[in-house]
Amino acid sequence: MKEPNPISPLLKRLQTPEQKAAGNFLRKIGPLVFIAGLICTITAMVNFFSCFGSMEPPRLFWLGFIGLPLMFVGGVLSQFGFLGMVTRFVAGETAPVAADTVNYMADETKDAVETVAKSAAKGIVEGLEAGRAAATNFCPHCGFSVKANFQFCPKCGKALAA
Ligand SMILES: [Zn+2]
Numbered sequence: 484m485k486e487p488n489p490i491s492p493l494l495k496r497l498q499t500p501e502q503k504a505a506g507n508f509l510r511k512i513g514p515l516v517f518i519a520g521l522i523c524t525i526t527a528m529v530n531f532f533s534c535f536g537s538m539e540p541p542r543l544f545w546l547g548f549i550g551l552p553l554m555f556v557g558g559v560l561s562q563f564g565f566l567g568m569v570t571r572f573v574a575g576e577t578a579p580v581a582a583d584t585v586n587y588m589a590d591e592t593k594d595a596v597e598t599v600a601k602s603a604a605k606g607i608v609e610g611l612e613a614g615r616a617a618a619t620n621f622c623p624h625c626g627f628s629v630k631a632n633f634q635f636c637p638k639c640g641k642a643l644a645a
Contacts, residue, residue, distance in 0.1 A: 513561030520553025 527547030534541040619628050620643065627638035635642055 507564075509560050509564030511564075513557055513559075513564050515557070516560055517554055517557025520550045520555070520557050523547065523550025523553060526550070 523546040527541075527544050527550055530543035530546070531541040620631050620633075621627065622629050622636035622639060622641070623644055624636060624641045625639040627636055629636055629638075629643060633643055
């Protein structure tokens, strides 16, 4: 049986091959275990009831003690296997919307990040310029403390080296 809906590429990426393999394994083994359990149980029942009226003891009645747990285990396994399929189907139905939302959010986020990055870069450049302006040098002629962006020494008036 093919799954009714193609799984979206996004979901395919989210689902690891191990998970898929486990799901396939459960879907295959679950019903088999359940059917084996059912056969054991039916055999035990038939044997039990066919022995009514006769002196023969129900020799195969013990199969019921294997069959019932097998049915239970098989049922649980199938449930897990098919549950995964159903979940994926439901997820596949809603995934396109989710993917659009993610893309939309990504675009918004991208813009926001870009703005923040630009602001940060601008801030850093301004900070560096301010820092450079605030940094002090010493006049090579008189040793007076001068700002880095000064061209002439405010004390001796001589040109400061670049
Ligand atoms: Zn000077």
